[in-house]
Amino acid sequence: MCMATKKLIVGNWKMNPASIAEARKLMVAIQRSAKKYTKVTAVVCPTAFHAGDLVSRVKKPLALGVQNIYWEQDGAHTGEISAYQVAHEKIDYAIVGHSERRAAGETDEEVNKKVHALLNVKVTPIICIGEEERDSDGAYLAHIAEQIKGALTGVRQKDLKNIVIAYEPLWAIGEKATGVVTGEEMHQMLIFIRKILTDTYTPRTAQNVRVLYGGSVHADNAEEIMVGGKVDGFLIGRSSRDPKELAEIMSIAHKA
Numbered sequence: 001m002c003m004a005t006k007k008l009i010v011g012n013w014k015m016n017p018a019s020i021a022e023a024r025k026l027m028v029a030i031q032r033s034a035k036k037y038t039k040v041t042a043v044v045c046p047t048a049f050h051a052g053d054l055v056s057r058v059k060k061p062l063a064l065g066v067q068n069i070y071w072e073q074d075g076a077h078t079g080e081i082s083a084y085q086v087a088h089e090k091i092d093y094a095i096v097g098h099s100e101r102r103a104a105g106e107t108d109e110e111v112n113k114k115v116h117a118l119l120n121v122k123v124t125p126i127i128c129i130g131e132e133e134r135d136s137d138g139a140y141l142a143h144i145a146e147q148i149k150g151a152l153t154g155v156r157q158k159d160l161k162n163i164v165i166a167y168e169p170l171w172a173i174g175e176k177a178t179g180v181v182t183g184e185e186m187h188q189m190l191i192f193i194r195k196i197l198t199d200t201y202t203p204r205t206a207q208n209v210r211v212l213y214g215g216s217v218h219a220d221n222a223e224e225i226m227v228g229g230k231v232d233g234f235l236i237g238r239s240s241r242d243p244k245e246l247a248e249i250m251s252i253a254h255k256a
């Protein structure tokens, strides 16, 4: 775990819920837990469309994020939302490089441009990395190293405290997940991620990067992954749309 005292719990709502009214209701419910669990920083990432509505309603300590951004500040980029626009609305976080976006073609180079665009406007990038499958000769580790280095190319040491890395193995994400990491596996991965960071940055800087786990986090496995894996928080899909379950996960993080 890094020096940050608070655990970071990020909800990725993906393309849900169906209406702004439902998004407001969900946010209000999560807001109650965010207030209660003071050792947790809770963030929800609705669609950008819904975030535009929620931004005028969100109450501290709950924070908002978006699920993607584009690196140019403005101009002819149909369908995109700039980091600049996100910052302008005082939205604090943005997920980049989620595996569902990488599957749609997002490259490490694009992730890197997004990271720089976000750092420039002081929005915290949550950089997703993760392997498709684990092989016995460790090729997946090379893939993780490549994703980390690709995302952080040109990122200065002093900016590293403003980024978050979310390790999300693809085989553990969503309805089709074939498993979840154990606390021990997560801890090994955490050590590996920090080791890769020390190729470029000082050990102290590497130690202070917040590392989250994501992929089928539920109330019944959160403690094992958080305590055994020594992670700084979670990036949560499905369970983040169930306020009761999310509250349980936040309570676990609060006590961990």
Ligand code: PGA
Pocket (backbone or CB within 6 Å): 012, 168, 172, 173, 174, 175, 214, 215, 216, 217, 235, 236, 237, 238, 239
């Ligand atoms: P899940 O999704 O928690 O529903 O597995 C995680 C994610 O894709 O960020």
